[in-house]
Amino acid sequence: MPSAWLYAIGLDIFSQLTGSSKHNNWDYTLDRAEKNGKKKRRIVGDGSSILARPRCIAQGEYEAEVLWVGWSGTLLRIDGSVELRGFSAYETDDIKSLELTDGVGVVGGFGWADLLGIVDSCGHIWRCNPGSTTASILQIDSQLSAAFENTVKSVAITGTEQVAVLHDHGASITTFSSLLEFYAYPETKNNLTNARSRKHFRHHQQITYIRAGEAHFVALDLGGQVYTWGANLHGELLQPLVGSILRPLAVPALEGTPMRDVATNGFLTACLSQDTKDVYIWGWTPSTRIIGLPNAGDDVAGIIDQFDENEHLVIEHLAVGNGFVVLASSDSQTGELCVWVAGGSDWMNMLGLPRSETFVKVNGEWSGKRRDQYELSVFCGSASIFVRLDQK
Template sequence: MADNSGRPFCIGDLPAHLILEILSSGQLCASDLACFETTCRMFSGVHALEPIQFLSIVEFAACRHCEDNSIFSSLPPDARSKLLRRCGDNWKKVLRFLQSVEQSFSSVKTSAGEMQIATGKYHTLLVHDMSVYFCGSSLSGVLDHDRETKQSAAFSRIDFPSPSRVAHISASHNHAAFVLQSGEVFTCGDNSSFCCGHGEVSRIVFRPTAVETMKGIPCKQVATGINFTVFLTLQGQVYTCGSNEHGQLGHGDTSDRPVPTVIEVFEEQGHNIVQIAAGASYTLAVTDDGTVHSFGSCTNFCLGYEEQHDQLVPRAIQSFKSRNIHILRVSAGDEHAVALDSSGYVYTWGRGYCGALGHGDEINQTSPELLNSMKCNIAVQVFARKRKTFVVTDEGLVFAFGWMCFGSLGLSDRGSSDKVMEPRLLSGLSSHRVSQISTGAYHTVAVTKRGDVFGFGDNEKAQIGPAHTLSYLEPTEMALPLHSNMVEDCPPPPLGS
């Protein structure tokens, strides 16, 4: 560094309060702080500025980052203390957990730029620096092509009529939804069930089209179920449209909605929703106080109650509340669900077929159960889909369990069974530090810290790459048109003890 006279100086020459301000900059992440601490002695030693409980000025800065974090600030004091203990009283690890959870269901920062992935039944969507790319089957119009195009074996860009850039995506079997940076929502695909939200238009929507009803109501997340869509606004409201046979739209009836309609129960009860998930025919919603609400079909106990009747309006899952468990994120599979709490513990419930719940058996769970085999790991992302579950840890490791169909768990040693009953480390990705994972009906895609994208499982429709290989049993790097600025994937510095 240099001062105004051009003479170089060391950052250590600055007053302590200025150094702290630099380290507390919103541009730094947990790994940046760890780099400071491991490469410069002044950052690793005890400094007079900090209270005695902070071992270094970097730890003090990490604590300030955590206090400014929206997730951490919403936690009750006991949950904050529990998280800090879980991270070994290391504020850098707490910060890494919080930042990883924030990015797990949106864009993740990689060495190649910001990225997000979403997998449908036979297609893959990728966001890179807010531009969207796709590969796989273009049936039902979900891939922005005309009627003559059947599939794309390489990532191709989707052009939007709006100049705004894409900030969030969601993919289901036959339709997709996109939230732009402006908060505007676009959808495309098979709209026979009105799931695209374009009114009484029951035809295929071949290109991403703005949802007119949501104009002026900025959104931050969308969740696509089978034949229905859930919209989460910046103000914490929830809108739904599409098929409503089981009450999955949350309006207290079973009437379909051709355009997005606000869920009034959340409004009346003053709930602020922070995350949504759509299953096959049910919906999960997380409030800012860590409560999970569910509604729709309970045939497979996916709603987290002991009953099996449909729930037409949102209802809190009491087993979380009674145990004082603060949930941060949920994922809704076709027949089971999974949740992540504020300390990085994982819970599963629903149908246990093929070991999708990870408890070592195929027993159904009528209410959420702690996944004991993952207690030694701090989870930051959970993802459930058709009879399989993935868990990503704060160290970038991936654990998988459930149905191994077409190799979609990424475990090549099938043996005599296609079922994995308990979480198993996905060794094919263990050296790559995974940031985000998404699994479709029969294939899975993961993004690494470096910005590499790996796919495995079914490839019949070229949803992973050229269709000369019908399936990939192990994680295989997918060819991307955006690797010109890649850097070497070096392991991060340790976050200390």
């Protein structure tokens, strides 16, 4: 079986990358603070828990996949096992394996900072209870799953805790103004007086996935059309309309240009065209403006032209962190695989991630590998980058 490698760079203050409470000869010091009657751990330290260079966090003859990344936790699938690494909600182990019913797999996690739950391959919603003393920290939410008729594909939550649920096999999206409203859906489903802030959207094209930023959502359908809704604080919706949008609307600036991939984080969004040549970006970065990014509020998409002179370079995959964009590319002539990053804020320098207006290479063990032997893909958290290398 071909081998796979998963690398991580960035903030690891809760060991959400390495899954170990000790590294770089530095021990975590933890104390507990009472909040709303619950014990919540907080970190006391000097910020030394940083992976300034790419570190391999998983390797072997198996699949390695990033399912969900929050501020303080990461959900990974490694060799068929699903692992929760880091600090989540109120209690944690260094690495906790998530056990599900036989034959049921994890599709993805949901939450923003902490893992709140998962969606499984049968369309069920599972709640996360990290404070549990039992072997498993997951419990199926049968009422919530039944309210969506067990057809949930994914759940996305913004930093402001608005929720979007993709269900009906990708034909429907339901949005909620808060987590409490989402969890109360079984009781309010048929009660119109309690559903004023809940919006339901049906679509003729199948939605493949949804992504959440700080206060907005982005969706991509099977035909490659991009949709946005939510708050439009910094032009992150790419819509000519002023103010917030309550339901998914197609992005006019991208109509007629089918997209292959879309990613968002913070107030920044990027998407990749189906011909894997053009990267479009819009929104806002905290302090380092990416060249090609339009002014916030403009209803046009900026396009990255840095690689135009290299006709052999193909963008394979993209990801977005909080203020930065990461690309995985290959060269059809030389076969070289590369990872690029642009953007960032002042504190990104602390994380060992380059801060740049243009895309610069991120070197790692994937450098020098060839596309005829390996595949490269990237994922992002708010302040971390994951690089997956798969042997063909």
